[in-house]
Amino acid sequence: MTIALYHCEDVIDHAQRLDGWQQEFDQIEEGCFCGDIVDVTGRGLRLFRESANLGLSQSMHFPETQWHLVLPIHWPSEGLFPADAITVLPRCERFWSVATGRYDLLVVSIDRHRYGWLERDERRLRALEVAAPVLTAVRQQWQAMTDYLQAAQAHGGPPASLQPVFLHQLEEGVALLLGDCTRSPRLDDVCYRTRRYIVDRCQVLTRARPDDPPSLMSLCRQLKISRRTLQYSFQKETGQAPVHYLRALRLNAVRRSLLREPTQRIADAAARQGFFHLSYFGREYRRLFREPPSATLQRAQTQ
Template sequence: MKSYYSAQRFSDAYEHARNVANFDQRYFQTENGPFEGTVRQVDLGGLHIFTERTNRQLVHRGQVMPGSIVLAWTSSASVAPGSWREETRVPLVGLSRGGSEWILHRPSDTELDGITMSAVEFDRLIDALGVTTTRNENRHIQFMRGGTAFSVLRSGIREMSWHAERFSCADARATIRKQLVDAIFCALGEAEARHRTDVTHLTYNDMVKRCHDLILGNPEFPLTVLDLCTELRVCRSTLQTSFLKVTGQSPLSYLRRMRLCGVRRLLRSTSTVQMTIGDAASRWGFVHLGRFATDYRELFGELPSRTLRPGAEN
């Protein structure tokens, strides 16, 4: 029998990201300590509801599958993704269409709620409402202070686990789906698009994203801060400011943690026969294995030799 509701726990950020349905995404852990994540998901026939919580600071990069849209928002973090230490008092909802990649910088202890659905259905309903500002590929939607529709939607998402035993009944699923779709578009009808754009912050975000691309494109040849400054044609202080504003970390710390995440993904996806720890480390430019092992344990809370690999039990 098909399962319409699932609740999972993860001890690895990469595995967590892979198990959220309808996304092609990767999580890069940037805060020290063992990772813990939970994901609750509901499938309502083309309407997918998810709630996920992560305990560590992450870089969240990916896209929703082609032909789909996603509406997502944080519900229990003191800062908004992509806005390091920037207070968020009114819900900020991200809207993205399939094939359009995003990169978010999520604080620790963040809970993220979201909905994916067919872009065809979304556009048909949004046009019927006369709301045209959401046609852009990626944008933020700012909900009005005191608005009630979004509160109703959030409550509906929170109550999904209460209805788990009802999802085996087709009529119950159809009723719950109809109620949620109504709540989604009531909330969008109440929303107002953000008119003010912080150009400086967008520039900082773009700079960090370009650096992220460069890091992933040159795994065996670790880039230095000077390399990044030269490639982007910016001074060291500008690069430093960009990383501190967006990620809360220095460029050097961010570079190293992205490479450690790369090694961890290699270890998690290959057996000890296919690849040694030393080979995985060298592929991401780590030469001094003692220092590498120390940094790996500091970030992930375990030595690389204790990381669970295919075909082995730790």
């Protein structure tokens, strides 16, 4: 059994902490990022708890050898991870989501040879209905276990003698959840998938021409939708207006570039994402990340 705990104050570092998960996170909410991960693995099961203080746009590819089930402790936004069910993540090349600030999720991964009935509609997001007392009991049990592990870290970590207890709680919880749930999962609704498609396509089109990003009217024309539909889709799926959300993605791209290539000029990194007015770029960068781009570059140069 392995137990790993991480506290990150950089969203890029936070995204890279889950072994086997290919992730890229963009910070879309203003502030200084702070995130925590508790990762417990043993006997074909993996439980991790992930929390962060700010809103993120998340692009992920999961390990394909396992099912991945989500139990939210706190998920402020609507739709994606309902509190009264288990959400089964789809088998896909890339899964995109927006996590609003102060989210707290439990995710359990199970080897795919177990619970073969989960293959039904495996390429779609699904919700498994579980009796409320069972769901609540397992969520509270796992939340208390991960709380204990975080607290124990300050005292040198939990005693090795407790590892069988953690593993038993994990196995028992999975058996309770999947033994008691319905085997006819609810699928994501058409309206929800349409909104996600619109936001996803806008991200793709913006990233395809980072030095000359399309205007909102251009996006509407290419997707054959109205400005109102565009605004509504972004507000429901990201909690932000499209201009703010898409600008945040471009600012994150500049930040990743500065951290990856600390010898470059800030003006060049900004220009590659369509920011040619440096005072405007600097102001928006500080607003989002609570530091000037020069501080990001200096930190990268000293690492």
